[in-house]
Amino acid sequence: xxxxxxxxxxxxxxxxxxxxxxxxxxxxxxxxxFWYRQFPKQSLMLMATSNEGSKATYEQGxxxxxxLINHASLTLSTLTVTSAHPEDSxxxxxxxxxxxxxxxxxxPGTRLTVT
Amino acid sequence: xxxxxxxxxxxxxxxxxxxxxxxxxxxxxPPYLFWYVQYPNQGLQLLLKYTSAATLxxxxxxxxxxxxxxxxxxxxxxxxxxxxxxxxxxxxxxxxGGNKLTFGTGTQLKVEL
Numbered sequence: 001x002x003x004x005x006x007x008x009x010x011x012x013x014x015x016x017x018x019x020x021x022x023x024x025x026x027x028x029x030x031x032x033x034f035w036y037r038q039f040p041k042q043s044l045m046l047m048a049t050s051n052e053g054s055k056a057t058y059e060q061g062x063x064x065x066x067x068l069i070n071h072a073s074l075t076l077s078t079l080t081v082t083s084a085h086p087e088d089s090x091x092x093x094x095x096x097x098x099x100x101x102x103x104x105x106x107x108p109g110t111r112l113t114v115t
Numbered sequence: 116x117x118x119x120x121x122x123x124x125x126x127x128x129x130x131x132x133x134x135x136x137x138x139x140x141x142x143x144x145p146p147y148l149f150w151y152v153q154y155p156n157q158g159l160q161l162l163l164k165y166t167s168a169a170t171l172x173x174x175x176x177x178x179x180x181x182x183x184x185x186x187x188x189x190x191x192x193x194x195x196x197x198x199x200x201x202x203x204x205x206x207x208x209x210x211x212g213g214n215k216l217t218f219g220t221g222t223q224l225k226v227e228l
Binding site for chain 2: 091
């Protein structure tokens with residue numbers, strides 16, 4: 001149980017285009033999902049917390065207009081990187097909240113490369 | 116505010132030797148503490164967690180960790196390293212069991228023959 005998937009696993013896009021990453025909880029409902037960014041050889045940095053049916057809460061320094069988050073259902077959250085630039089290249093990981101507030105189940109991550 | 120410090124960004128051990136990965140935390144309220152493992156290009160897998168019950172916590176793959184409040188530590192150990200343990204390990208803290216996790220900078224474990 002508690003499986004989280006991400007799609008795509010890898011994506012390469014041209015500078016200026018937008019990319020959408022999906023995060024799904026496959027066997028449970030998640031009212032809260034989290035989006036993290038991980039630079040090479042570094043830790044995970046929380047970008048935003050999304051709650052089903054409401055606006056996401058972004059961490060300080062994260063541009064909400066550039067990283068659009070939608071949590072339209074209890075099993076799906078999407079992250080759209082708009083007008084991507086090479087500096088947006090990174091590993092993006094989502095997680096879904098479990099029954100307890102401290103529980104998070106992580107997806108396998110999406111490697112974004114912007115050329 | 117909560118924070119985590121992982122001493123040693125790289126740790127190398129011989130196969131069969133003791134594994135010790137260090138984690139110290141800072142939290143203004145009783146913490147919940149976690150160890151995660153990450154293999155290359157994959158997400159995080161929970162190894163074990165401390166949620167204010169027993170201070171010695173046993174996890175998967177033979178790992179365990181001990182919560183020591185006096186030392187604000189939650190070090191991860193395994194008696195005998197296996198080649199498959201080579202990975203990146205992250206310690207994380209949640210203040211009072213809330214949903215915001217703060218991660219340490221990670222420790223890359225290398226296991227040598």
